[in-house]
Amino acid sequence: MTPEKLALTTTSPVAKPVSAGGADTALARELTRQLGPKKVLSNLSERLNYRYDAIQFGVTPLCVVLPESTADVVAAVKAARSAGVPIVGRGAASGLSGGATPLEPSLVVSFTRMTRLEIDPARREARAQPGVITLAVSEAARPHGLVYPPDPASLRTSTIGGNLGENAGGPMCFKYGVTGDYVTGLEFVDAGGEVHRLTREAYDLAGLLIGSEGTLGLITDVTLRLTTPARFTRTLMASFPEVGQAAEAVSSAIAAGAVPSKLEFMDQACVGAIEDYLHLGLPRHAGALLLVDTDGHDLETVEEERALVEAACLNAGGTVRRAATDAEAAALWQARRSVSPALGRIRPQRMNEDIVVPRSALPEVVREIRALGDASGLTLVQFGHIGDGNLHPNILFDPRKEDAHAVHELAHRIALVAIRHGGVLSGEHGIGTMKRDFMTDAVDPVTLDVLRSVKAALDPAGALNPGKVLPDAVKS
Amino acid sequence: MTPEKLALTTTSPVAKPVSAGGADTALARELTRQLGPKKVLSNLSERLNYRYDAIQFGVTPLCVVLPESTADVVAAVKAARSAGVPIVGRGAASGLSGGATPLEPSLVVSFTRMTRLEIDPARREARAQPGVITLAVSEAARPHGLVYPPDPASLRTSTIGGNLGENAGGPMCFKYGVTGDYVTGLEFVDAGGEVHRLTREAYDLAGLLIGSEGTLGLITDVTLRLTTPARFTRTLMASFPEVGQAAEAVSSAIAAGAVPSKLEFMDQACVGAIEDYLHLGLPRHAGALLLVDTDGHDLETVEEERALVEAACLNAGGTVRRAATDAEAAALWQARRSVSPALGRIRPQRMNEDIVVPRSALPEVVREIRALGDASGLTLVQFGHIGDGNLHPNILFDPRKEDAHAVHELAHRIALVAIRHGGVLSGEHGIGTMKRDFMTDAVDPVTLDVLRSVKAALDPAGALNPGKVLPDAVKS
Numbered sequence: 001m002t003p004e005k006l007a008l009t010t011t012s013p014v015a016k017p018v019s020a021g022g023a024d025t026a027l028a029r030e031l032t033r034q035l036g037p038k039k040v041l042s043n044l045s046e047r048l049n050y051r052y053d054a055i056q057f058g059v060t061p062l063c064v065v066l067p068e069s070t071a072d073v074v075a076a077v078k079a080a081r082s083a084g085v086p087i088v089g090r091g092a093a094s095g096l097s098g099g100a101t102p103l104e105p106s107l108v109v110s111f112t113r114m115t116r117l118e119i120d121p122a123r124r125e126a127r128a129q130p131g132v133i134t135l136a137v138s139e140a141a142r143p144h145g146l147v148y149p150p151d152p153a154s155l156r157t158s159t160i161g162g163n164l165g166e167n168a169g170g171p172m173c174f175k176y177g178v179t180g181d182y183v184t185g186l187e188f189v190d191a192g193g194e195v196h197r198l199t200r201e202a203y204d205l206a207g208l209l210i211g212s213e214g215t216l217g218l219i220t221d222v223t224l225r226l227t228t229p230a231r232f233t234r235t236l237m238a239s240f241p242e243v244g245q246a247a248e249a250v251s252s253a254i255a256a257g258a259v260p261s262k263l264e265f266m267d268q269a270c271v272g273a274i275e276d277y278l279h280l281g282l283p284r285h286a287g288a289l290l291l292v293d294t295d296g297h298d299l300e301t302v303e304e305e306r307a308l309v310e311a312a313c314l315n316a317g318g319t320v321r322r323a324a325t326d327a328e329a330a331a332l333w334q335a336r337r338s339v340s341p342a343l344g345r346i347r348p349q350r351m352n353e354d355i356v357v358p359r360s361a362l363p364e365v366v367r368e369i370r371a372l373g374d375a376s377g378l379t380l381v382q383f384g385h386i387g388d389g390n391l392h393p394n395i396l397f398d399p400r401k402e403d404a405h406a407v408h409e410l411a412h413r414i415a416l417v418a419i420r421h422g423g424v425l426s427g428e429h430g431i432g433t434m435k436r437d438f439m440t441d442a443v444d445p446v447t448l449d450v451l452r453s454v455k456a457a458l459d460p461a462g463a464l465n466p467g468k469v470l471p472d473a474v475k476s
Numbered sequence: 477m478t479p480e481k482l483a484l485t486t487t488s489p490v491a492k493p494v495s496a497g498g499a500d501t502a503l504a505r506e507l508t509r510q511l512g513p514k515k516v517l518s519n520l521s522e523r524l525n526y527r528y529d530a531i532q533f534g535v536t537p538l539c540v541v542l543p544e545s546t547a548d549v550v551a552a553v554k555a556a557r558s559a560g561v562p563i564v565g566r567g568a569a570s571g572l573s574g575g576a577t578p579l580e581p582s583l584v585v586s587f588t589r590m591t592r593l594e595i596d597p598a599r600r601e602a603r604a605q606p607g608v609i610t611l612a613v614s615e616a617a618r619p620h621g622l623v624y625p626p627d628p629a630s631l632r633t634s635t636i637g638g639n640l641g642e643n644a645g646g647p648m649c650f651k652y653g654v655t656g657d658y659v660t661g662l663e664f665v666d667a668g669g670e671v672h673r674l675t676r677e678a679y680d681l682a683g684l685l686i687g688s689e690g691t692l693g694l695i696t697d698v699t700l701r702l703t704t705p706a707r708f709t710r711t712l713m714a715s716f717p718e719v720g721q722a723a724e725a726v727s728s729a730i731a732a733g734a735v736p737s738k739l740e741f742m743d744q745a746c747v748g749a750i751e752d753y754l755h756l757g758l759p760r761h762a763g764a765l766l767l768v769d770t771d772g773h774d775l776e777t778v779e780e781e782r783a784l785v786e787a788a789c790l791n792a793g794g795t796v797r798r799a800a801t802d803a804e805a806a807a808l809w810q811a812r813r814s815v816s817p818a819l820g821r822i823r824p825q826r827m828n829e830d831i832v833v834p835r836s837a838l839p840e841v842v843r844e845i846r847a848l849g850d851a852s853g854l855t856l857v858q859f860g861h862i863g864d865g866n867l868h869p870n871i872l873f874d875p876r877k878e879d880a881h882a883v884h885e886l887a888h889r890i891a892l893v894a895i896r897h898g899g900v901l902s903g904e905h906g907i908g909t910m911k912r913d914f915m916t917d918a919v920d921p922v923t924l925d926v927l928r929s930v931k932a933a934l935d936p937a938g939a940l941n942p943g944k945v946l947p948d949a950v951k952s
Contacts (some may be wrong), residue, residue, distance in 0.1 A: 014668070019952050059904060078564060091559050122727075122731070122834075122836035123834045123836050125834075133787065145733075151891075167678070168749075180680075181657070191925060192924075194922045195922075196920065196922065196923040197920065197923070198923065201901065201902055201907070201918075202643070202687040202688055202689065202902070202906060202907055202945055203687070203688055203692070203927050203930060203931070203945070204656075204680075204682055204684055204686070204687060205684070205926065205927060205930065207680050207683035207684065208679055208680055208681070208683065208684050208756070209806065210680070210932075211677070211678040211680060212678055212679055213678065216679070251598075254563060255598070257621075257704050259704075295779055296777075298697075298774045298776060298777040300774060300776070301772075301773055301774040301777065315867075325682065348635045357603075358598075358599045359598075359599070359600075360598035393906070399944050424675045424676075424677050425677065426677055426678065429919050430678060431677070431678055441676075444673065445672070446670045446671075446672065447672040447674065447681075450666060450670075450672060450681065450933075450934065451679050451681060453680070453933040454684075454933050454934070456933065457926075457929040457930050457932065457933035458929070458930070465718055469679070
C-alpha cells in the first residue's frame with residue numbers, strides 16, 4: 001500500500017464526491033420506478049452520509065437503496081447488475097475495518113429498515129432480518145428466559161447483518177463464541193439476484209458467507225441460536241505496573257482452569273483516554289488494567305473462578321479490586337464500551353488492528369507492540385478481548401500533521417508481530433480495507449488464489465463490495 | 477435413485493472388481509517409482525480391502541497409496557492428476573454414509589500412516605496428522621489436564637481426518653460442539669497438488685473443507701482446540717412405554733434449563749439388538765430408553781441438572797434409574813457405543829440416516845418415523861443424539877431377500893419427514909452417497925448450482941471423491 005492509497009482509504013474526507021449524472025441517475029430512476037421514491041436516496045446530500053463507517057471514509061455512492069424485504073434486495077441487485085454498478089451492503093456502519101465503505105462509485109444497500117425479529121422460545125431461536133439492532137435480540141429473548149450472547153461493543157447501534165458480515169465478537173465471546181457460532185441458518189441474495197436458504201450442512205456455504213463482508217452475497221435473513229443467561233456474575237478489575245504483567249496474569253489464570261465470561265485488557269494510554277472522557281476514577285497511572293467477569297449457574301463456582309483469576313493477577317504483580325455492587329460492575333463495563341468514542345477525542349483518525357495471537361504468546365506480543373509504538377513516535381494504544389488473545393492495537397493520528405506512510409508502516413509491523421507469533425490479522429472486525437494489504441503476509445499466494453477462485457465462483461463479475469478482504473492479484 | 481443404483485452403491489459385494497492393467501498399472505508404477513514400494517498397494521487382494529466403509533460397498537480402487545507425509549500426498553495427487561484418475565481420501569473407513577467408498581476406479585489415499593500427534597499444553601492445542609485415532613488425542617492430552625471433547629461412537633477406530641471429512645459428532649456434542657468447532661487451523665492439499673495452510677479467518681475456507689468428505693481437498697494436518705474435562709459426571713437411564721414420551725422428556729428437560737453433556741435415545745428395537753449382543757440387562761420391553769450424563773466443575777450443579785432431567789422423564793411417563801457406580805455408568809455407555817455392531821448382527825446391510833430436527837418437533841418426528849417403519853414391513857430402528865435433535869433411523873435389510881427399492885423409498889420418506897419439520901439430512905455422518913439423492917429435496921436447485929460452482933472452483937476437473945455430497949445436475 002502506498003501512502004497515496006492509505007490517504008484515499010483512511011483520510012479522504014476531502015475526496016471529491018462523484019457527481020450525480022449518467023449511469024448512476026439511470027440506476028436511481030430505475031430503482032425508484034421499481035421500488036417507489038421512499039426506498040431510494042439519490043440526492044448528493046443524502047448519499048454523502050453513506051460513504052463512511054465508524055473510522056474510515058470511502059467514496060460517495062452513486063445511489064442508496066433502503067430495502068424493506070428480500071424482494072427489494074433482489075430488485076436492487078438485479079438493477080445494479082444491469083447497470084454494471086458495484087453493490088455495497090451496509091448495516092449501522094459502526095464497523096472498524098472499512099467493510100461498509102464504498103471504494104468505487106456504487107449502489108449502497110442499507111439494511112436499516114429490514115428489522116423484523118421473531119423469537120421462537122420452544123426452538124430457542126431468533127429469526128432476524130439484517131437490520132435488527134444486535135441488542136434487540138437479547139431484549140426480545142429475555143422475557144422467555146433466553147439470551148443472545150455475542151456482544152460487540154457497538155451492540156446498541158450495530159446490526160445483526162453487520163455482525164454477520166464481520167463475524168463480530170465481543171467480551172462475552174471468550175466463553176460463549178462469536179456471531180457465527182450462533183447462526184443455524186441464513187438466507188442470502190447472490191450476485192445474480194437469486195435467493196438462497198442455507199443451513200449449516202455440507203458444504204458450509206453459510207459459514208463462508210459469515211465474515212465475508214458482503215463480498216460473496218447479501219444476507220437477508222438469519223436464524224440465531226439463543227441460550228439461557230448465567231444466573232450469577234462477579235466482576236473484578238486488576239491493575240498492573242506494566243502491560244506484560246497483565247498478559248502474564250491472563251495466561252496463568254486460564255492455564256489454572258478459569259473460564260471467565262469476559263476478560264478485557266486496556267493499556268495506560270487507553271485508560272487515560274477513558275478517564276479524560278468519563279472521569280470514572282480508573283487508576284490512570286497503572287501500566288495496564290484487566291476487567292474480568294466470571295459467570296455461571298452456581299454462585300460458589302463463579303466465586304471460585306474469580307478467586308483463580310485474582311490469584312493469577314496478584315502473582316503477576318497486580319492489584320485487585322472487586323466490584324462490590326452491580327452499579328460498580330456496570331460502571332466498569334461502561335468504561336470498556338467507551339473505548340472507541342474516547343479514542344476518537346484524541347486524534348481525528350485511527351488505524352485499528354484486530355490481531356489474535358496464542359494466549360501463551362501474549363506477554364511477549366503486548367511488550368513488542370508497546371516497544372514498536374514507543375519507538376515510532378506515534379500515539380499507540382492497546383486494548384482488547386485478551387482472553388481470546390484478541391488485541392486491538394490502535395494508532396491514533398491526525399492526517400494533517402502525521403505521516404500516513406509512518407502510520408501504515410507501524411500498522412504493518414504490528415501485523416507482522418502477530419503473524420510471527422502464530423497469530424492472525426482479524427478476530428472480529430474483519431479484514432475490510434484496513435488489513436487487506438497485510439493479507440499477503442498472512443496468507444500464501446497460492447492460497448490467496450484459491451480464495452479468489454471461491455470469490456469468483458460466487459461473484460464472477462466482482463460486483464459485490466469490490467476492494468475488500470482479498471488483496472488484488474499481482475499481475476505477472 | 478433407481479433400485480439398480482442403490483444395488484450398486486449399497487449392496488455390491490458381488491460387484492466385479494476392476495481388473496489391474498492399463499492406466500492403473502501405470503499409476504501404480506509411477507507412484508512406486510516416486511514413493512517406493514512400501515507406500516503403494518497395487519495387488520488386487522490388497523486393493524479389495526479399500527472399497528468399503530462401515531456399511532457401504534464401492535468399487536475396487538485402481539491403486540492405494542499410504543502416504544507418510546504431506547509431500548507424499550502431494551506426489552500422489554499430482555500423479556493421479558497426470559493419469560486422469562479420481563482421488564478418494566480414506567481414514568479408518570468407519571464412516572456411515574459412504575464418504576470413503578470409491579464410486580469409480582480411483583486412487584485411494586489412505587491416511588493411516590500419518591499419525592504424528594503433538595500436544596501444546598500452553599496453547600491448549602493438539603496438532604494432528606489425519607491418521608491419528610480420535611481417542612488418541614484425549615489420551616495424549618489427559619496428562620496435561622486437557623481433553624478433546626468430540627466423541628463419535630467409533631472414537632477407538634476412527635481418525636481425526638475422517639472426523640473432519642464428515643464433521644463428526646458424538647454424544648458429548650450436544651453440550652460441547654462437533655469436530656469443526658474444535659478446529660483452529662488446518663493444512664490441505666488441493667486438487668492440483670498445492671499445499672495450503674488455513675486459519676479460521678475470512679474467508680472461512682477451513683470451515684468449507686470440514687464436512688466436505690474429501691471432495692474439495694485432502695486435509696493433511698489439523699490444529700485442534702483442547703479444553704479442561706469436567707470434574708463431576710452423573711449418569712441416569714430412563715425408560716418409557718412409548719418412543720414419543722422419551723422425545724417429550726428431552727424437549728421439556730432442555731426447556732427447563734438442563735444442558736446435559738450427553739442425551740441419547742434408543743428405541744425398543746435398538747435396545748433389543750444390544751441385549752441380544754451384550755446381555756447387559758437393559759429393559760428390553762420398554763418402548764424407548766434415554767441415557768443421560770450431566771457434568772461440570774461443581775457437583776451440586778451437576779446433581780441439580782440431573783434432577784431436572786429426572787423430573788422431566790417422570791412427568792413424561794418414564795421410569796428412572798441412576799447409575800450408582802462408575803462401573804454401572806460405563807456399562808450403560810458401552811451399550812450405546814455398541815449400537816452399530818449390534819445392528820450388524822440383525823441384517824447384513826443397513827441404510828443409516830442422520831437427520832437433525834428442532835427439539836420441539838422431536839415427539840412428532842419420532843412417532844411419524846416409527847409409524848412409517850411399522851407400515852413398511854421393513855426392520856426400522858431409531859436411536860441418536862436426541863439432545864441435538866439428531867436421530868439415526870436405520871433400516872436393516874438383507875439385499876438377497878428384501879426389496880432395495882422399498883428400502884430406498886422408506887429412507888426417502890424419513891428424509892422428507894425431517895425436511896418437513898424444518899430439519900436437515902445430516903448431523904454428523906455426512907451426506908456421502910447415502911443421502912446424496914435426498915439433497916434435491918433439502919436444497920433448492922439454484923442453491924445446488926452455487927454449491928456446484930464452489931466445488932468447481934476448488935476441483936475444476938471433478939477429480940476429488942466424485943459422486944459424493946452433491947447430486948448430479950439434471951441435464952437440461
